[in-house]
Amino acid sequence: MRAMLLEHVRGAGDDTPPLRAVDLPVPEPGPEEVLIRVHVCAVCHTELDEIAGRVAARLPVIPGHQVVGTVTAHGPGADDNLPVGSRVGVGWIFSACGQCDRCREGRENLCADFRGTGCHVHGGYAEYMTAPSNFVHPIPEGLDDLETAPMLCGGAIGLRSLRLADLTNGQVLGVTGFGGSNHQVLQLARILLPDSPVMVWARNPDQRRQALASGAAWAGDTHAEAPNRADAIIDTTPVWEPVMAALGQLAPGGRLVINAISKENSDRSLLAGLDYSKQLWMERSIRSVANVTRNDIRDFLELAAANAGLRPLTQRYALEEANRALEEIRSGRIRGAKVLEIDGRKAS
Numbered sequence: 001m002r003a004m005l006l007e008h009v010r011g012a013g014d015d016t017p018p019l020r021a022v023d024l025p026v027p028e029p030g031p032e033e034v035l036i037r038v039h040v041c042a043v044c045h046t047e048l049d050e051i052a053g054r055v056a057a058r059l060p061v062i063p064g065h066q067v068v069g070t071v072t073a074h075g076p077g078a079d080d081n082l083p084v085g086s087r088v089g090v091g092w093i094f095s096a097c098g099q100c101d102r103c104r105e106g107r108e109n110l111c112a113d114f115r116g117t118g119c120h121v122h123g124g125y126a127e128y129m130t131a132p133s134n135f136v137h138p139i140p141e142g143l144d145d146l147e148t149a150p151m152l153c154g155g156a157i158g159l160r161s162l163r164l165a166d167l168t169n170g171q172v173l174g175v176t177g178f179g180g181s182n183h184q185v186l187q188l189a190r191i192l193l194p195d196s197p198v199m200v201w202a203r204n205p206d207q208r209r210q211a212l213a214s215g216a217a218w219a220g221d222t223h224a225e226a227p228n229r230a231d232a233i234i235d236t237t238p239v240w241e242p243v244m245a246a247l248g249q250l251a252p253g254g255r256l257v258i259n260a261i262s263k264e265n266s267d268r269s270l271l272a273g274l275d276y277s278k279q280l281w282m283e284r285s286i287r288s289v290a291n292v293t294r295n296d297i298r299d300f301l302e303l304a305a306a307n308a309g310l311r312p313l314t315q316r317y318a319l320e321e322a323n324r325a326l327e328e329i330r331s332g333r334i335r336g337a338k339v340l341e342i343d344g345r346k347a348s
Contacts, residue, residue: 001026002342003126004322007060009053017323018051019063019125026128029075033130034082036090041124042066042149043317043325043338044180045238046092046261050119051326054262057119063322064340065092065117066152067124068145071136079133087145089137090129091152091297094121109160109291116291125322127342137297140305150312150337151304154181155188156296158234159303161259161289162188165232170195174230176222176246177237178207179329180312180337181259185234186214187310191303199226201242201249204332210313230254239264240271247279247286259289312337 004019029035041064049055050063057063067090071082082088096103096111103111117123117131139148158181167173173189173196175182182200189198197217201224202208208219218227222245229251235243236259243263246256274280304310313336317325325338 001127002319003062004319005060006051006057006063009059010051018326019323021320024126027122027130029073029078029130031075032077032132032134033075034071034078034088034133034136035073036067036069036088036129036131036136037072037343038067038069038124038127038129039145039343040068040149041340041342042153042180043322043329043340044153045329047118047326048238048330049262054264055119058121061119062122062124062126062129063118064124064126065090065119066149066154067117067129068139068149068152069124069129069343074133075130082133082136082138087139089139089148089152089297089301090117090124090131090135091137091156091292092116093135093292093294093297095132095135106293106295109293114291125319125340135294137294137301140301142305143301146314146316146339146341147311148301148304149339150180150184150314151300152297153292154337155184155300155304155312156292157181157259157289158185158188159300160292160296161185161234161257162192164257164287164289165234165255167193167196167232169193171231172197172199172228172251174199174201174226174233174246174249176201176233176235176242178202178204178211179236179334181236182234183210183214183336184310184312186211186216188303190215191307191310197228199228199230201246204334206335210335232257234259236260238262244271244273244279247274247284250284252282252284254284256284256286257289258286314339316341
Protein backbone atom coordinates (compact mmCIF):
# COMPACT_ATOMS: atom_id res chain seq x y z
CA MET A 1 0.00 0.00 0.00
CA ARG A 2 1.01 3.63 -0.48
CA ALA A 3 1.77 5.56 2.71
CA MET A 4 3.52 8.68 3.98
CA LEU A 5 5.98 7.92 6.78
CA LEU A 6 7.48 10.14 9.49
CA GLU A 7 10.87 8.67 10.38
CA HIS A 8 12.76 11.45 12.16
CA VAL A 9 12.06 14.56 14.19
CA ARG A 10 12.99 17.71 12.24
CA GLY A 11 15.00 20.35 14.06
CA ALA A 12 14.65 24.11 13.61
CA GLY A 13 15.96 25.21 10.24
CA ASP A 14 15.64 21.78 8.64
CA ASP A 15 13.68 22.40 5.45
CA THR A 16 13.74 18.85 4.09
CA PRO A 17 10.28 17.30 3.52
CA PRO A 18 9.37 15.58 6.81
CA LEU A 19 7.36 12.69 5.33
CA ARG A 20 8.61 10.06 2.90
CA ALA A 21 6.40 8.27 0.37
CA VAL A 22 6.76 4.50 0.88
CA ASP A 23 5.19 1.22 -0.15
CA LEU A 24 4.32 -1.00 2.82
CA PRO A 25 2.45 -4.28 3.28
CA VAL A 26 -1.27 -3.96 4.00
CA PRO A 27 -1.61 -4.46 7.78
CA GLU A 28 -3.47 -7.41 9.27
CA PRO A 29 -6.21 -6.61 11.81
CA GLY A 30 -5.39 -7.96 15.26
CA PRO A 31 -7.82 -9.15 17.95
CA GLU A 32 -10.90 -6.88 18.20
CA GLU A 33 -9.58 -4.73 15.34
CA VAL A 34 -10.92 -3.90 11.88
CA LEU A 35 -9.01 -3.22 8.69
CA ILE A 36 -10.05 0.03 7.01
CA ARG A 37 -9.56 1.06 3.40
CA VAL A 38 -8.86 4.79 3.78
CA HIS A 39 -10.86 7.15 1.57
CA VAL A 40 -9.64 10.46 2.99
CA CYS A 41 -7.60 11.79 5.91
CA ALA A 42 -7.62 15.40 7.06
CA VAL A 43 -4.38 17.14 8.01
CA CYS A 44 -3.94 18.58 11.52
CA HIS A 45 -1.44 20.92 13.19
CA THR A 46 -0.69 18.11 15.63
CA GLU A 47 1.24 16.43 12.81
CA LEU A 48 3.55 19.46 12.81
CA ASP A 49 4.00 19.05 16.56
CA GLU A 50 5.04 15.43 16.00
CA ILE A 51 7.44 16.44 13.25
CA ALA A 52 9.06 19.08 15.49
CA GLY A 53 9.20 16.76 18.52
CA ARG A 54 6.84 18.87 20.63
CA VAL A 55 4.57 15.81 20.80
CA ALA A 56 6.45 12.54 21.26
CA ALA A 57 5.48 10.14 18.49
CA ARG A 58 6.51 6.50 18.20
CA LEU A 59 8.79 6.67 15.18
CA PRO A 60 8.66 5.62 12.46
CA VAL A 61 4.93 6.26 12.23
CA ILE A 62 2.30 6.90 9.59
CA PRO A 63 0.61 10.15 10.73
CA GLY A 64 -3.04 11.06 10.37
CA HIS A 65 -5.95 10.96 12.82
CA GLN A 66 -8.98 12.30 10.92
CA VAL A 67 -9.77 9.25 8.83
CA VAL A 68 -12.82 8.19 6.83
CA GLY A 69 -12.85 4.82 5.12
CA THR A 70 -14.56 1.48 4.65
CA VAL A 71 -14.22 -1.64 6.80
CA THR A 72 -12.72 -4.39 4.64
CA ALA A 73 -11.86 -7.14 7.17
CA HIS A 74 -12.33 -8.15 10.80
CA GLY A 75 -9.83 -9.44 13.31
CA PRO A 76 -10.90 -12.04 15.90
CA GLY A 77 -13.57 -10.64 18.23
CA ALA A 78 -14.15 -7.40 16.32
CA ASP A 79 -17.51 -5.67 16.77
CA ASP A 80 -20.19 -7.37 14.64
CA ASN A 81 -21.98 -3.99 14.38
CA LEU A 82 -19.31 -2.90 11.90
CA PRO A 83 -19.80 -5.31 9.00
CA VAL A 84 -17.52 -5.33 5.98
CA GLY A 85 -18.52 -2.40 3.80
CA SER A 86 -19.39 -0.11 6.71
CA ARG A 87 -18.29 3.50 6.25
CA VAL A 88 -16.43 4.53 9.39
CA GLY A 89 -14.23 7.21 10.92
CA VAL A 90 -11.21 7.15 13.21
CA GLY A 91 -10.26 10.15 15.34
CA TRP A 92 -7.34 11.14 17.57
CA ILE A 93 -8.36 8.71 20.32
CA PHE A 94 -7.11 5.33 19.09
CA SER A 95 -7.56 3.59 22.44
CA ALA A 96 -7.66 3.95 26.22
CA CYS A 97 -7.48 1.32 28.94
CA GLY A 98 -11.19 1.36 29.86
CA GLN A 99 -10.39 0.28 33.42
CA CYS A 100 -8.91 3.28 35.26
CA ASP A 101 -10.94 5.80 37.27
CA ARG A 102 -10.82 8.37 34.49
CA CYS A 103 -12.09 5.92 31.88
CA ARG A 104 -14.89 4.77 34.17
CA GLU A 105 -15.86 8.41 34.77
CA GLY A 106 -16.16 9.01 31.02
CA ARG A 107 -12.90 10.95 30.89
CA GLU A 108 -10.99 8.47 28.76
CA ASN A 109 -9.20 11.41 27.15
CA LEU A 110 -7.18 11.69 30.39
CA CYS A 111 -6.31 7.98 30.63
CA ALA A 112 -2.62 7.32 31.35
CA ASP A 113 -2.72 4.67 28.62
CA PHE A 114 -4.32 6.97 26.03
CA ARG A 115 -2.95 6.27 22.54
CA GLY A 116 -3.21 8.79 19.74
CA THR A 117 -3.90 7.70 16.16
CA GLY A 118 -1.01 8.54 13.85
CA CYS A 119 1.21 9.28 16.84
CA HIS A 120 1.55 6.21 19.06
CA VAL A 121 0.23 3.89 16.33
CA HIS A 122 0.01 4.10 12.55
CA GLY A 123 -2.69 6.41 11.22
CA GLY A 124 -4.46 7.43 8.06
CA TYR A 125 -1.84 8.87 5.68
CA ALA A 126 -2.02 5.50 3.94
CA GLU A 127 -4.31 3.37 1.82
CA TYR A 128 -5.10 1.05 4.75
CA MET A 129 -4.99 1.15 8.53
CA THR A 130 -6.22 -0.94 11.45
CA ALA A 131 -8.04 0.27 14.55
CA PRO A 132 -9.86 -1.20 17.58
CA SER A 133 -13.44 -1.72 16.51
CA ASN A 134 -14.86 -0.13 19.67
CA PHE A 135 -12.94 3.09 18.93
CA VAL A 136 -14.20 3.29 15.32
CA HIS A 137 -17.20 5.48 14.51
CA PRO A 138 -19.99 4.71 12.03
CA ILE A 139 -20.50 7.67 9.70
CA PRO A 140 -24.14 8.81 9.54
CA GLU A 141 -25.87 8.81 6.18
CA GLY A 142 -25.76 12.12 4.36
CA LEU A 143 -22.28 13.15 5.52
CA ASP A 144 -19.72 13.59 2.75
CA ASP A 145 -16.32 11.87 3.19
CA LEU A 146 -14.27 15.00 2.56
CA GLU A 147 -16.33 17.14 4.92
CA THR A 148 -16.56 14.45 7.60
CA ALA A 149 -12.80 13.90 7.98
CA PRO A 150 -12.10 17.29 9.68
CA MET A 151 -15.03 16.70 12.03
CA LEU A 152 -13.23 13.75 13.62
CA CYS A 153 -10.66 15.99 15.32
CA GLY A 154 -11.15 19.68 14.56
CA GLY A 155 -14.90 19.39 14.99
CA ALA A 156 -14.92 17.05 17.98
CA ILE A 157 -12.23 18.96 19.88
CA GLY A 158 -14.09 22.16 19.02
CA LEU A 159 -17.23 20.74 20.60
CA ARG A 160 -15.27 19.75 23.69
CA SER A 161 -13.75 23.24 23.86
CA LEU A 162 -17.16 24.88 23.57
CA ARG A 163 -18.49 22.71 26.37
CA LEU A 164 -15.53 23.63 28.59
CA ALA A 165 -16.18 27.30 27.81
CA ASP A 166 -19.42 26.84 29.79
CA LEU A 167 -21.42 29.57 28.05
CA THR A 168 -25.12 30.22 28.24
CA ASN A 169 -26.99 31.39 25.16
CA GLY A 170 -26.48 35.11 24.65
CA GLN A 171 -23.06 35.34 26.28
CA VAL A 172 -20.16 36.51 24.13
CA LEU A 173 -17.80 33.94 22.62
CA GLY A 174 -14.38 34.77 21.26
CA VAL A 175 -12.03 32.59 19.23
CA THR A 176 -8.34 33.12 18.46
CA GLY A 177 -7.19 31.59 15.21
CA PHE A 178 -9.59 30.54 12.48
CA GLY A 179 -8.25 27.33 10.99
CA GLY A 180 -9.44 23.73 10.90
CA SER A 181 -11.09 23.74 14.34
CA ASN A 182 -12.31 27.25 15.15
CA HIS A 183 -14.16 27.69 11.87
CA GLN A 184 -16.20 24.67 13.00
CA VAL A 185 -16.59 26.18 16.49
CA LEU A 186 -18.22 29.23 14.88
CA GLN A 187 -20.70 26.99 13.08
CA LEU A 188 -21.36 25.07 16.31
CA ALA A 189 -21.98 28.26 18.25
CA ARG A 190 -24.55 29.42 15.71
CA ILE A 191 -26.44 26.16 16.31
CA LEU A 192 -25.99 25.66 20.06
CA LEU A 193 -25.78 29.34 21.13
CA PRO A 194 -27.81 31.16 18.47
CA ASP A 195 -28.00 34.45 20.41
CA SER A 196 -24.30 34.56 21.32
CA PRO A 197 -22.19 36.94 19.22
CA VAL A 198 -18.87 35.42 18.12
CA MET A 199 -15.72 37.54 17.86
CA VAL A 200 -12.65 36.30 15.99
CA TRP A 201 -9.01 37.26 16.36
CA ALA A 202 -6.80 36.03 13.51
CA ARG A 203 -3.53 37.34 12.07
CA ASN A 204 -4.47 36.25 8.54
CA PRO A 205 -6.74 38.80 6.75
CA ASP A 206 -8.24 36.01 4.61
CA GLN A 207 -9.29 34.17 7.75
CA ARG A 208 -10.87 37.33 9.16
CA ARG A 209 -12.85 37.81 5.96
CA GLN A 210 -13.88 34.15 6.05
CA ALA A 211 -15.02 34.54 9.68
CA LEU A 212 -17.21 37.54 8.86
CA ALA A 213 -18.66 35.78 5.84
CA SER A 214 -19.45 32.79 8.10
CA GLY A 215 -21.43 34.86 10.59
CA ALA A 216 -18.91 36.28 13.06
CA ALA A 217 -20.10 39.50 14.68
CA TRP A 218 -16.59 41.00 14.56
CA ALA A 219 -13.10 40.02 13.41
CA GLY A 220 -9.76 41.66 14.04
CA ASP A 221 -6.02 41.14 14.23
CA THR A 222 -4.44 39.39 17.22
CA HIS A 223 -4.07 42.58 19.30
CA ALA A 224 -7.16 44.42 18.07
CA GLU A 225 -9.60 45.68 20.69
CA ALA A 226 -12.96 43.98 20.30
CA PRO A 227 -16.20 45.94 20.79
CA ASN A 228 -17.19 43.73 23.75
CA ARG A 229 -15.39 41.73 26.40
CA ALA A 230 -15.77 37.98 25.87
CA ASP A 231 -17.32 35.67 28.45
CA ALA A 232 -15.15 32.88 27.03
CA ILE A 233 -12.42 32.64 24.40
CA ILE A 234 -11.27 29.46 22.66
CA ASP A 235 -7.64 29.55 21.50
CA THR A 236 -6.49 27.14 18.77
CA THR A 237 -3.19 28.78 17.87
CA PRO A 238 0.23 27.07 18.18
CA VAL A 239 1.92 30.04 19.92
CA TRP A 240 1.69 32.09 23.13
CA GLU A 241 1.16 35.59 21.74
CA PRO A 242 -2.58 35.16 21.00
CA VAL A 243 -3.08 33.63 24.45
CA MET A 244 -1.60 36.66 26.17
CA ALA A 245 -3.63 38.99 23.97
CA ALA A 246 -6.84 37.03 24.60
CA LEU A 247 -6.47 37.27 28.37
CA GLY A 248 -6.80 41.02 28.03
CA GLN A 249 -10.10 40.61 26.16
CA LEU A 250 -11.91 38.54 28.83
CA ALA A 251 -14.80 39.89 30.85
CA PRO A 252 -14.70 39.45 34.65
CA GLY A 253 -15.29 35.77 35.37
CA GLY A 254 -14.33 34.91 31.77
CA ARG A 255 -12.72 31.64 30.71
CA LEU A 256 -9.86 31.13 28.28
CA VAL A 257 -9.94 27.60 26.86
CA ILE A 258 -6.69 26.57 25.18
CA ASN A 259 -7.37 23.98 22.49
CA ALA A 260 -3.83 22.94 21.54
CA ILE A 261 -1.86 19.82 22.33
CA SER A 262 1.36 21.83 22.36
CA LYS A 263 2.67 25.38 22.13
CA GLU A 264 5.81 26.47 20.34
CA ASN A 265 8.55 27.66 22.68
CA SER A 266 9.89 30.47 20.49
CA ASP A 267 7.75 33.13 22.19
CA ARG A 268 7.34 31.69 25.67
CA SER A 269 9.17 34.71 27.11
CA LEU A 270 5.85 36.51 26.64
CA LEU A 271 4.57 34.61 29.68
CA ALA A 272 6.87 36.69 31.87
CA GLY A 273 4.84 39.74 30.89
CA LEU A 274 1.59 38.47 32.41
CA ASP A 275 -0.24 41.35 34.10
CA TYR A 276 -2.17 39.67 36.88
CA SER A 277 -4.47 42.59 37.66
CA LYS A 278 -5.50 43.12 34.02
CA GLN A 279 -5.40 39.56 32.67
CA LEU A 280 -6.31 37.14 35.47
CA TRP A 281 -7.81 38.99 38.44
CA MET A 282 -11.61 39.21 38.77
CA GLU A 283 -11.95 35.41 38.64
CA ARG A 284 -10.77 35.01 35.08
CA SER A 285 -9.51 31.47 34.45
CA ILE A 286 -7.54 29.36 31.99
CA ARG A 287 -8.40 25.78 31.02
CA SER A 288 -6.71 23.35 28.65
CA VAL A 289 -8.38 20.83 26.39
CA ALA A 290 -6.75 17.39 26.42
CA ASN A 291 -7.54 15.02 23.57
CA VAL A 292 -11.12 13.91 22.90
CA THR A 293 -13.42 11.12 24.04
CA ARG A 294 -15.36 8.84 21.74
CA ASN A 295 -18.54 10.62 22.82
CA ASP A 296 -17.15 13.97 21.63
CA ILE A 297 -16.70 12.50 18.15
CA ARG A 298 -20.05 10.74 18.06
CA ASP A 299 -21.91 13.76 19.41
CA PHE A 300 -20.38 16.01 16.77
CA LEU A 301 -21.25 13.57 13.98
CA GLU A 302 -24.85 13.44 15.20
CA LEU A 303 -25.04 17.24 15.30
CA ALA A 304 -23.60 17.46 11.79
CA ALA A 305 -26.03 14.88 10.46
CA ALA A 306 -28.93 16.89 11.89
CA ASN A 307 -27.66 20.34 10.83
CA ALA A 308 -26.72 21.01 7.22
CA GLY A 309 -25.05 24.26 8.30
CA LEU A 310 -22.37 22.34 10.17
CA ARG A 311 -19.94 21.59 7.34
CA PRO A 312 -16.25 22.49 7.31
CA LEU A 313 -14.62 24.21 4.37
CA THR A 314 -12.13 21.81 2.77
CA GLN A 315 -9.20 21.82 0.37
CA ARG A 316 -8.23 18.61 -1.45
CA TYR A 317 -4.71 17.19 -1.77
CA ALA A 318 -3.34 13.91 -3.08
CA LEU A 319 -1.72 11.62 -0.52
CA GLU A 320 1.70 12.39 -1.98
CA GLU A 321 1.04 16.11 -1.41
CA ALA A 322 0.94 15.70 2.39
CA ASN A 323 4.22 17.60 2.82
CA ARG A 324 2.83 20.56 0.86
CA ALA A 325 -0.36 20.60 2.94
CA LEU A 326 1.66 20.54 6.16
CA GLU A 327 3.95 23.34 4.98
CA GLU A 328 0.94 25.50 4.15
CA ILE A 329 -0.38 24.99 7.68
CA ARG A 330 3.05 25.75 9.16
CA SER A 331 3.32 28.98 7.21
CA GLY A 332 -0.22 30.09 8.05
CA ARG A 333 -1.78 29.46 4.63
CA ILE A 334 -4.94 28.00 6.14
CA ARG A 335 -8.45 28.28 4.80
CA GLY A 336 -10.68 25.72 6.44
CA ALA A 337 -9.35 22.17 6.61
CA LYS A 338 -6.86 20.39 4.34
CA VAL A 339 -7.85 16.84 3.37
CA LEU A 340 -5.77 14.14 1.68
CA GLU A 341 -7.83 12.27 -0.91
CA ILE A 342 -6.39 8.76 -0.84
CA ASP A 343 -9.02 6.60 -2.53
CA GLY A 344 -10.62 8.85 -5.15
CA ARG A 345 -13.09 6.16 -6.16
CA LYS A 346 -14.67 6.34 -2.73
CA ALA A 347 -14.20 9.96 -1.61
CA SER A 348 -17.08 12.16 -2.64
